[in-house]
Amino acid sequence: MGILVKQVSKRYGSTIALREVNLFFEKDRIYGLYGEMGSGKSTLLKAIAGLIDCDAGFIELSSRKNELSFLDQDKGLYNELTVIENLQFWKGVYKKNAREIKEVVQIFEMSRILSKRVSELSAGNQQMVALATALLNKFKVLILDEPTVSLDVKTKQCFYGFLKKNQGDSIIIMSSHNIEEIMTVCTDLIQMEYGKILSTRELR
Numbered sequence: 316m317g318i319l320v321k322q323v324s325k326r327y328g329s330t331i332a333l334r335e336v337n338l339f340f341e342k343d344r345i346y347g348l349y350g351e352m353g354s355g356k357s358t359l360l361k362a363i364a365g366l367i368d369c370d371a372g373f374i375e376l377s378s379r380k381n382e383l384s385f386l387d388q389d390k391g392l393y394n395e396l397t398v399i400e401n402l403q404f405w406k407g408v409y410k411k412n413a414r415e416i417k418e419v420v421q422i423f424e425m426s427r428i429l430s431k432r433v434s435e436l437s438a439g440n441q442q443m444v445a446l447a448t449a450l451l452n453k454f455k456v457l458i459l460d461e462p463t464v465s466l467d468v469k470t471k472q473c474f475y476g477f478l479k480k481n482q483g484d485s486i487i488i489m490s491s492h493n494i495e496e497i498m499t500v501c502t503d504l505i506q507m508e509y510g511k512i513l514s515t516r517e518l519r
């Protein structure tokens with residue numbers, strides 16, 4: 316299994332968000348997508364997740380739809396529902412492919428916030444819940460757009476630990492504008508600039 320991105324371009328009006336991007340992603344790797352704001356990271360991740368169409372080129376992805384987990388930069392939580400209700404909703408979406416809710420609750424040691432409404436949580440805790448909903452899937456492909464933004468150090472460590480344990484036979488792609496984080500957590504670094512791939516490098 317792999318993901319092939321071939322000559323992919325995308326524009327929004329006069330803005331070119333992706334310029335002839337070519338990449339190949341393999342399983343058992345954690346890819347870190349690094350670039351300044353506006354360099355095209357979110358557009359690329361959404362295109363791989365199948366959430367937007369490209370103007371040119373194509374993306375080949377062999378996993379089934381419910382084997383792909385995507386964490387949007389805009390979180391995608393139901394703010395008026397409680398944390399546990401959000402987790403139950405996503406468990407329903409992933410169906411047979413879902414983990415037990417208690418597994419993700421354990422990853423982040425988040426049992427004390429389960430009955431709170433998402434709207435009452437701090438930005439960091441909202442991000443943690445959003446991340447937990449993405450990890451609720453026994454994914455083959457995990458795509459995370461800036462997963463650690465506003466997380467505290469302890470929650471980041473819980474997340475990194477989960478990734479190391481679950482790298483297994485899945486493809487993990489995460490974006491970050493923190494290069495140190497990518498150097499620590501990822502096996503591969505992909506640098507973007509102005510919608511282009513500047514470089515790709517195996518880190519380990």
Ligand SMILES: Nc1ncnc2c1ncn2[C@@H]1O[C@H](COP(=O)(O)OP(=O)(O)O)[C@@H](O)[C@H]1O
Nearest residue numbers: 327330332350351352353354355356357358359
């Ligand atoms: N929905 C959209 N409509 C118009 N322009 C967009 C849209 N999404 C992204 N862009 C533009 O495309 C470029 C790449 O954006 P994005 O992929 O969000 O970059 P990054 O995630 O690296 O910050 C930016 O110039 C941004 O303003």
Ligand SMILES: [Mg+2]
Nearest residue numbers: 356357358388
């Ligand atoms: Mg972005």
